[in-house]
Amino acid sequence: MIRIAIIGYGNLGRGVETAIKKTDDTELVGIFTRRDPLTVKAKAGKVYSMADLYDKKNEIDVCILCGGSATDLPVQTPELTKIFNTVDSFDTHAKIPEHYSVIDDTAKKNSTVSIISVGWDPGLFSINRAYAESILPDGETVTFWGKGVSQGHSDALRRIDGIKDAIQYTIPNNDIIDRLKVGEHLELSTRDKHTRECFIVLEDGADEAAIIEKIVTMPNYFNEYDTTVNVITQEELEKNHKQKMPHGGKVLRVGQTSKQNKEIYDFSLALDSNPEFTSSTLVAYARACARLAEEKKYGAYTVLDIAPSYISPKSGADLRKELL
Amino acid sequence: MIRIAIIGYGNLGRGVETAIKKTDDTELVGIFTRRDPLTVKAKAGKVYSMADLYDKKNEIDVCILCGGSATDLPVQTPELTKIFNTVDSFDTHAKIPEHYSVIDDTAKKNSTVSIISVGWDPGLFSINRAYAESILPDGETVTFWGKGVSQGHSDALRRIDGIKDAIQYTIPNNDIIDRLKVGEHLELSTRDKHTRECFIVLEDGADEAAIIEKIVTMPNYFNEYDTTVNVITQEELEKNHKQKMPHGGKVLRVGQTSKQNKEIYDFSLALDSNPEFTSSTLVAYARACARLAEEKKYGAYTVLDIAPSYISPKSGADLRKELL
Numbered sequence: 001m002i003r004i005a006i007i008g009y010g011n012l013g014r015g016v017e018t019a020i021k022k023t024d025d026t027e028l029v030g031i032f033t034r035r036d037p038l039t040v041k042a043k044a045g046k047v048y049s050m051a052d053l054y055d056k057k058n059e060i061d062v063c064i065l066c067g068g069s070a071t072d073l074p075v076q077t078p079e080l081t082k083i084f085n086t087v088d089s090f091d092t093h094a095k096i097p098e099h100y101s102v103i104d105d106t107a108k109k110n111s112t113v114s115i116i117s118v119g120w121d122p123g124l125f126s127i128n129r130a131y132a133e134s135i136l137p138d139g140e141t142v143t144f145w146g147k148g149v150s151q152g153h154s155d156a157l158r159r160i161d162g163i164k165d166a167i168q169y170t171i172p173n174n175d176i177i178d179r180l181k182v183g184e185h186l187e188l189s190t191r192d193k194h195t196r197e198c199f200i201v202l203e204d205g206a207d208e209a210a211i212i213e214k215i216v217t218m219p220n221y222f223n224e225y226d227t228t229v230n231v232i233t234q235e236e237l238e239k240n241h242k243q244k245m246p247h248g249g250k251v252l253r254v255g256q257t258s259k260q261n262k263e264i265y266d267f268s269l270a271l272d273s274n275p276e277f278t279s280s281t282l283v284a285y286a287r288a289c290a291r292l293a294e295e296k297k298y299g300a301y302t303v304l305d306i307a308p309s310y311i312s313p314k315s316g317a318d319l320r321k322e323l324l
Numbered sequence: 325m326i327r328i329a330i331i332g333y334g335n336l337g338r339g340v341e342t343a344i345k346k347t348d349d350t351e352l353v354g355i356f357t358r359r360d361p362l363t364v365k366a367k368a369g370k371v372y373s374m375a376d377l378y379d380k381k382n383e384i385d386v387c388i389l390c391g392g393s394a395t396d397l398p399v400q401t402p403e404l405t406k407i408f409n410t411v412d413s414f415d416t417h418a419k420i421p422e423h424y425s426v427i428d429d430t431a432k433k434n435s436t437v438s439i440i441s442v443g444w445d446p447g448l449f450s451i452n453r454a455y456a457e458s459i460l461p462d463g464e465t466v467t468f469w470g471k472g473v474s475q476g477h478s479d480a481l482r483r484i485d486g487i488k489d490a491i492q493y494t495i496p497n498n499d500i501i502d503r504l505k506v507g508e509h510l511e512l513s514t515r516d517k518h519t520r521e522c523f524i525v526l527e528d529g530a531d532e533a534a535i536i537e538k539i540v541t542m543p544n545y546f547n548e549y550d551t552t553v554n555v556i557t558q559e560e561l562e563k564n565h566k567q568k569m570p571h572g573g574k575v576l577r578v579g580q581t582s583k584q585n586k587e588i589y590d591f592s593l594a595l596d597s598n599p600e601f602t603s604s605t606l607v608a609y610a611r612a613c614a615r616l617a618e619e620k621k622y623g624a625y626t627v628l629d630i631a632p633s634y635i636s637p638k639s640g641a642d643l644r645k646e647l648l
Contacts, residue, residue, distance in 0.1 A: 018582050022462045097644050117648055124455065126648045128591075130632040131448065133647075134608045135601075137346045137637075181594070244585070257600035258342050261568070264594040267452075269587070270505070276581035277459075284458045304636075304643050308454040309628040313461075319628050320421050323457075324441055324450045 002026045002290045003061045004283070005053065005084075007076065009033050009040055011245070012089065013066035015279025017045050025313045026283060029059050054083065061293070062087060062286040066279075074099065081106045081114045081300075085293045087286050089119040089278055096122065096302075104300035113293040115301045118285045119278040120269055121145070121249065127303055128251040128267040136255025136263060142180060144172035144193060148247025148274060156221045157198055160214060162206030165234060167241040169197040172249065180254055183262050189224075196227040199241055201234045247274035284311040326350045326614045327385045328607070329377065329408075331400065333357050333364055335569070336413065337390035339603025341369050349637045350607060353383050378407060385617070386411060386610040390603075398423065405430045405438045409617045411610050413443040413602055420446065420626075428624035437617040439625045442609045443602040444593055445469070445573065451627055452575040452591040460579025460587055466504060468496035468517060472571025472598060480545045481522055484538060486530030489558060491565040493521045496573065504578055507586050513548075520551040523565055525558045571598035608635040 002025055006013045009031050020028050030046045037047040048056070053063075063080050065088040067073050073090045080086050081103055090099050096117055103114045117123065121143070129141050150170045157166035176192055186192070198215060202208060212229045216222055232240075248270040256262050271277045285303065288310035292301065309319055326349055330337045333355050344350050354370045361371040372380070377387075387404050389412040391397050397414045404410050405427055414423050420441055427438045441447065445467070453465050474494045481490035500516055510516070522539060526532060536553045540546055556564075572594040580586050595601045609627065612634035616625065633643055 015581070022581070093648065096648050097641065100644055122648045124459075127455075127632050129647045130636050130643060131451075134611075134632075134635040134637070135448075135604050248588075255604075257339070257346070257597060257604050261596035261600050263596060263601045263604075264572075264592075266590075266592040266594070268590040268592075270590070271587045272585035273581055273587070276585050277587045280459050280579075280581050280587075287458075302644060302648055304633040304648065305631050305640070307629050307631045308451050308458075311458040312454050312628075313458070316629070317421065319454060320424055320626060323453045324417065324420050324446045324626055324628065 002287055003029050003059060004286055005029045005056070005060045005063045006031045006045065006066055007050075007053075007063050007080065008066040008072065009042065009047070010066060011275035012279055012282075014043065015273070015276040016064050016066060016282055017043050018276060019280040019283040022280070023283060023287075023313065026286065029056060053080075057083060060084060061290045064282050064286055065089075066282075077114065077116065078102050078106050081112050082110045083112070085112050085289050086114045087118055087282050087289050088114070088116050089123075089282060090117045091119060091122055093122060100300050100302065107299045111296070111298045113289050113298055113301070115285045115289050115292075115303070115306065117302055118282050120271075120281065123278075123281055123303055124269070125249070125251050125267070128265075129253075130304055132251065132253035132255070132265040132267075136253055136257070136265060138257075139253050139255025140185075141251065141253040142188065142193070143249065143251050144177060145249040146170040146172050146194065146247065148249070148271070149241075149245060150196075153196065153198075153221055156218065157200055157215065160211060162203050162211050164201045164203045165237055166198060166200040167237060168199075171195045171197055177250065177252065180252055181264055181266070183254060191225055194225060196222055196225045198227065198229045199232050199237060200229060201237050202231055244272055245274045247271050287311055287313065326611055327353050327383060328610055329353045329380070329384045329387045330355045330369070330390055331374075331377075331387050331404065332390040332396065333366065333371070334390060335599035336603055336606075338367065339597070339600040340388050340390060340606055341367055342600065343604040343607040346604070347607060347611075347637065350610065353380060377404075381407060384408060385614045388606050388610055389413075390606075401438065401440065402426050402430050405436050406434045407436070409436050409613050410438045411442055411606050411613050412438070412440050413447075413606060414441045415443060415446055417446060424624050424626065431623045435620070435622045437613050437622055437625070439609045439613050439616075439627070439630065441626050442606050444595075444605065447602075447605055447627055448593070449573070449575050449591070452589075453577075454628055456575065456577035456579070456589040456591075460577055460581070460589060462581075463577050463579025463587075464509075465575065465577040466512065466517070467573065467575050468501060469573040470494035470496050470518065470571065472573070472595070473565075473569060474520075477520065477522075477545055480542065481524055481539065484535060486527050486535050488525045488527045489561055490522060490524040491561060492523075495519045495521055501574065501576065504576055505588055505590070507578060515549055518549060520546055520549045522551065522553045523556050523561060524553060525561050526555055568596055569598045571595050611635055611637065 153168035250268040253265040477492035577589040
């Protein structure tokens with residue numbers, strides 16, 4: 001059994017707890033939190049204070065870090081990788097090379113293994129971008145996201161004066177996807193690929209027209225997109241937009257293998273629960289992490305460095321027989 | 325530069341010649357054939373007799389074996405792996421474990437590397453079956469093929485007395501795919517997943533009704549499917565069904581991450597040219613083969629044992645920066 005510790009108990013931590021139960025070869029040692037453990041209600045796992053983590057060193061094979069990429073993981077992953085094998089879902093794309101470099105040094109110095117930026121993007125989408133362009137070098141890869149909630153864009157809405165609460169959906173342009181699939185060569189702008197749909201709850205007395213104008217013209221977040229804004233009640237927001245966290249998307253590559261032949265590589269995810277799927281990916285890569293540590297292949301890895309067989313509970317012989 | 329020899333010059337060999345030209349880091353040493361080299365017209369590469377292959381040992385990093393799985397590869401891959409690093413597309417699913425075991429012994433004894441069963445199924449589809457079930461253990465994977473020509477089924481038609489020539493298309497049942505994607509739990513029979521469409525040319529005086537009856541009731545090949553038969557002229561067959569070799573398909577897994585949430589993993593290929601795509605895959609894995617040999621990691625591998633980064637011409641740092 002691979003003994004896993006969950007570090008941090010938000011949506012992702014809860015998802016990891018559920019995902020471990022779906023496997024036969026991993027088990028939960030405990031949930032470790034910076035909060036008072038008595039205030040954290042887990043589904044079934046034991047909750048400990050972060051201060052107790054180091055005492056349990058010999059009971060833990062892999063720590064799955066379930067904090068956020070903005071402030072938690074840049075500190076936690078290097079810190080914990082000094083002692084433990086770790087898996088994180090660091091997803092600030094532009095900072096991955098720096099994060100990798102810090103963790104790789106730490107892991108090599110301390111004889112640990114860390115797999116960073118696990119999930120679906122970065123993660124499975126990265127893997128598919130790599131396979132697609134390696135096999136079809138003469139082509140173009142386009143990634144589409146959604147339909148799904150963008151946490152960053154929802155936060156940007158909530159920071160506007162007069163907005164009480166908000167959810168933002170990123171929606172892929174299916175017409176563009178269909179045109180790419182029949183082989184059209186398109187020069188795509190940001191606006192062509194996705195639209196943005198906002199559901200906002202206003203504070204009493206807020207100026208609706210001014211707020212909508214502010215949203216659709218907001219630089220970086222909305223001005224480069226076709227954005228629609230729907231004003232709804234808090235009740236509607238809770239009921240229709242906060243119960244599930246759906247997401248997904250598509251990596252599409254159209255490549256020419258010769259002048260007359262084009263080949264379409266299409267990988268898609270449609271997720272009822274973004275955090276539960278990401279968590280399931282984290283648990284699969286915790287399996288790879290434990291194996292690499294057992295093989296003493298210390299250092300940092302990304303999903304691109306890990307062979308598919310490493311994340312499967314099946315033996316090589318079974319994989320060849322059943323899946324190949 | 326990775327120096328590649330093509331062994332055998334049919335559709336696959338021609339595809340490899342074209343695929344090499346699409347890369348910046350592989351080059352063609354030559355095409356080696358069992359036929360009289362003077363009778364083989366290559367696009368641009370030099371054609372040699374198989375007898376000359378061993379003399380060129382020091383000029384070749386990887387041999388890509390482009391023969392058939394029925395009789396060529398079971399003999400050629402073990403034979404050539406004694407001297408060369410090899411990549412093949414052995415696709416008789418049931419015999420892969422045996423083929424692997426023979427090649428693994430040979431490669432380890434002779435300090436070579438061989439990657440077997442490369443292509444899209446076995447190949448990319450196997451990879452996606454492995455990722456999908458490892459990440460979503462509580463679910464069901466279904467593989468669909470087509471629309472595309474089945475060589476085996478076309479051959480079966482051609483063996484029937486009274487049939488002069490024929491092409492058979494395997495067609496996936498899109499209605500079933502749509503129902504799986506919305507989360508329906510279906511007990512699928514062979515008949516539910518695919519239909520078969522035959523285009524046949526009759527010999528003069530053949531009994532059309534009797535032949536059609538013979539086709540639709542043929543055990544293993546057609547009796548378990550809904551099969552339609554179209555009688556056409558040789559001219560129509562050549563013009564409408566032999567110019568391109570399209571194929572493709574889909575690996576679909578619907579998995580539950582919790583009682584209330586299902587996640588859909590969907591990998592699809594739509595290929596204008598089945599052999600050209602397979603060839604492009606072979607060239608990408610020739611890159612991995614050369615690297616593994618350089619690292620002295622001798623033995624046999626399948627695509628499941630190879631990390632995505634190994635088939636990319638990009639460095640680890642560039643992959644992290646550009647694709648992750």
